[in-house]
Amino acid sequence: MPPVRVPIGALDMALVRHTRVNRSAVERRVASLPARRTVKKEWQAAWLLRAIACMDLTTLSGDDTAGNVLRLCAKAHRPLRQDIVDALGIGDLRLTTGAVCVYHQYVATAVDALRGTGIPVAAVSTGFPAGLSPFEQRLAEVRASVAAGAAEIDIVITRGHVLTGNWQALYDEVRAFREACGDAHLKTILGVGELATLTNIARASLVAMMAGSDFIKTSTGKESSNATLPVGLVMTRMIREYGARTGHEVGFKPAGGIRTAKQALDWLILMKEELGDRWLRPHLFRFGASGLLTDVERQLEHYVTGRYAAAYRQPMV
Numbered sequence: 666m667p668p669v670r671v672p673i674g675a676l677d678m679a680l681v682r683h684t685r686v687n688r689s690a691v692e693r694r695v696a697s698l699p700a701r702r703t704v705k706k707e708w709q710a711a712w713l714l715r716a717i718a719c720m721d722l723t724t725l726s727g728d729d730t731a732g733n734v735l736r737l738c739a740k741a742h743r744p745l746r747q748d749i750v751d752a753l754g755i756g757d758l759r760l761t762t763g764a765v766c767v768y769h770q771y772v773a774t775a776v777d778a779l780r781g782t783g784i785p786v787a788a789v790s791t792g793f794p795a796g797l798s799p800f801e802q803r804l805a806e807v808r809a810s811v812a813a814g815a816a817e818i819d820i821v822i823t824r825g826h827v828l829t830g831n832w833q834a835l836y837d838e839v840r841a842f843r844e845a846c847g848d849a850h851l852k853t854i855l856g857v858g859e860l861a862t863l864t865n866i867a868r869a870s871l872v873a874m875m876a877g878s879d880f881i882k883t884s885t886g887k888e889s890s891n892a893t894l895p896v897g898l899v900m901t902r903m904i905r906e907y908g909a910r911t912g913h914e915v916g917f918k919p920a921g922g923i924r925t926a927k928q929a930l931d932w933l934i935l936m937k938e939e940l941g942d943r944w945l946r947p948h949l950f951r952f953g954a955s956g957l958l959t960d961v962e963r964q965l966e967h968y969v970t971g972r973y974a975a976a977y978r979q980p981m982v
């Protein structure tokens with residue numbers, strides 16, 4: 666995460682209301698992306714290593730236990746099998762994932778397991794995934810996760826504020842969560858699959874950034890539609906617009922349903938094209954993903970051996 670935080674700004678209601686998105690232009694631009702850039706062989710392997718470094722390795726299941734969180738932390742610390750690391754000649758890189766992301770219940774377990782590794786723990790918070798528990802309770806949850814050692818807090822917004830155009834309420838909510846975070850970095854989950862229109866997504870992105878979000882994140886992974894490239898394009902354009910107006914660099918985290926190395930490459934291409942190389946690093950870009958590492962490791966094994974392994978050879982937990 667960047668040492669320089671995104672400061673809390675003022676709510677610019679005029680800018681929010683004037684922001685509109687043309688869906689067909691967005692779809693045309695997304696359709697042109699694969700043709701613009703393909704990455705092969707050693708370049709592809711390098712980009713996949715980058716995907717690992719930018720991954721919030723996540724478990725957010727009702728059946729989570731301390732045991733599977735500990736195994737996830739071990740995987741975050743050593744994301745690739747040693748024979749693949751040796752074959753790639755990247756032992757000196759000491760590659761880890763960007764963070765481990767868990768429910769509050771397992772923050773202390775993960776913090777203990779990752780002590781000394783430099784890997785931060787992110788906690789989903791504020792009544793994740795619906796975000797509809799009482800407001801004071803949601804604030805208390807943020808504070809409790811920070812006290813337990815979470816360095817990053819992934820909050821969810823009240824989607825109803827967006828659907829009713831109550832931008833002031835959305836700003837106040839995100840700002841309060843940001844203040845409750847203290848030194849922990851704030852990632853704001855928009856729940857894009859429940860926001861109805863791309864214009865709503867663009868406006869919610871702007872409000873979340875004005876309220877001091879260090880990152881904006883697409884989804885909880887629990888909505889029926891999660892991270893898609895059109896949504897990613899809209900959110901990254903808003904990050905660009907906000908950066909041009911304020912000079913602040915806001916991070917981006919697509920999350921939900923990102924399972925394949927191919928998808929990861931598409932997202933990295935989008936980041937490079939829309940925001941540039943600075944957004945290909947973990948301080949400004951993260952994948953939120955519970956299952957992506959398995960396929961990335963599989964593709965890297967294929968790169969070094971020429972063969973595909975069965976999925977059980979890359980167990981996650």
Ligand SMILES: O=C[C@H](O)COP(=O)(O)O
Pocket residue numbers: 723725766884885886887920921922923953954955956957
């Ligand atoms: O924030 C992370 C998401 O919950 C991960 O979603 P996923 O399980 O579909 O990868």
